[in-house]
Amino acid sequence: MAMNRWLMILALLSLSCTDDTTSEVEKSGTFDWDEVLPGHFPKPKIPADNPMTYEKVELGRHLFYDTRLSGNQTQSCASCHVQENAFSDPRARAVGSTGEVHPRGSMSLANVVYASVLTWGNPLMVELEDQMLVPLFGEDPVELGLGAQEEVLGRLSEDPIYEDLFERAFPGEGITLVTMTKAIGSFQRSLISAGAPYDRYQAGESDALSESEKRGMDLFFSERLECFHCHGGFSLADAVTHEGLVFDEPSFHNNGLYNVDGFGAYPPENGGVFEITGILEDSGRFKAPTLRNIAVTAPYMHDGSLETLDDVIDHYARGGTLTEDGPNAGDGAQNRFKSEFVNGFELSESEREDLLNFLRALTDEEFLNNPAHSDPW
Template structure:
């Protein structure tokens, strides 16, 4: 019991320290750990990995954790970028990874739920890949999928639902890739020690390497946090003050440099994979969620985990509508109204029930008074988290467009 309490306190202190460079001026930084401030607030232009690759890290961003068996390299990143945008990575050659992760939409797709290459609908929306290098777990609710290299296998070969639709087509996939002249050089440069670099393991390593470079921290709010008082409006400042305060308690699940409590990086010794129930549903009066979307419960079988999902990053949140794991809230205004109400009361359709009374709901989702001015201030703050440079950065763009 004591170890559990100590671990929880330490993890909270680490999150509080990571929050330091991003809190508004109205929050006294003296209340934050001096050691944590020193750790995260130093400017870092580039950070070299063991393989010699230099991450271009913004101020306040720690070094991402990179698997020992897949050190970063420029060649892998470039190969991964080509693969990410290549429709040959789907069975019927109609979709690529970028079909569900569009750069202009902060690497989401604008749909309530993902649609696979055969038209089959995924039960959940496509999560943003922005800053995915820092994600301790991947997908909305899986506590076990922790490596990008492993996660790539699901959209490539999964059948329930079909995404890219390559089940039983690995040989066909590599026939296609070998036939593309560019890939001969790209695979050889990325994996120079392999007699035959055209392997599934190398393909997923390259995809993972590219995705780890999708780092975003060039928003107006980042400039404000770095000292540019004019970077955001007075309305956005008021919204930030409320966001980081104890009335709304938004920062508990969406704090730190990622604006998410789910974060991992080099030097982090605690498992900060977090999942929360935010009161979207209660279809049986005892906390049940729709059967196709039970969240963490699907993996643990624990009733208390029903409806728990990973808090997504709020960076670029204005671009990633619709919202929630199932895309059931269309606008940011709707999201704010949901949290102000302390959850959602579904009054019609197959999932009728009062999510506000869900017994598994997070203690931080308790509702608050919100007038039109506060709503406008919160919207202004959330919109200030948009990194416009990310949306057209050529490092992340489609290399197949001539």
């Protein structure tokens, strides 16, 4: 394993010395959004202190997949954000580098550049560079479990690959926590998913969706089901930001998943926005994630408590989940803080199949297999 790694390093270094190859960075300079965005996507809003370049994205890709970013060198960012699962976690709840099971699952990073708020229930977390510090150094729960920044910076500084990549991305700035988090943020912002059959249909390809998928789309965007109120627009989410938007949309909702005390409470380790604000009405309010690639991001909800898309449809058709026994027993449909859009509905078997087919048509196979987003190691 070690010999193979050094052979790879030598190969990369030899490539970087040739006249027509720039290490692994095939493009250079300012990131061209026109190359990755379809016409129905707005231009993202990028932090002024971290403009996007191809060099930053490539450096960030290396860091994203590098297990040296965890204290015990067993996990990387990609351990909980898996490309084939749209950069989400196939586990119901994330597991940190020390084996600690987290209360929530890892959200998909597809189109995270458009997210006006990050994480399931923190309205204060709005920048990727700031959010990155939580998995790196957070202790409750432990994620990557770094003790101090010197630990990871020392490891990276010993690798000649990073000496080259950091210099290309941040000339003269060196390997620092700031440059590291800016690079990872740039890579995450490059994760654009816009090639699903639904997108091709939006672009005018009338046969990109089957007749069943079109019927399912009509159901999805109907006032009868009301899915689109929380999962609408180009991002199929409502907490979005982009250039030209006057007001960002940080939205959280109580969808009636729990009602453990009969008065609207959620399980104590998963109170939603209430954990930040202390406002009772914020109990159980969580971010509505994008539904892009939803067929490959099971299990569902913040705690992975619904295993399949059928279970999700059952939840919303009933107007909330009934938990009959155990510590979380209660009728979510009766939660007094539940969103006004979660009222229940009836579906025939054929309508259910149409809706499921539409949700499956949100899968972007190119995104799930794009080598530009894959593990460079």
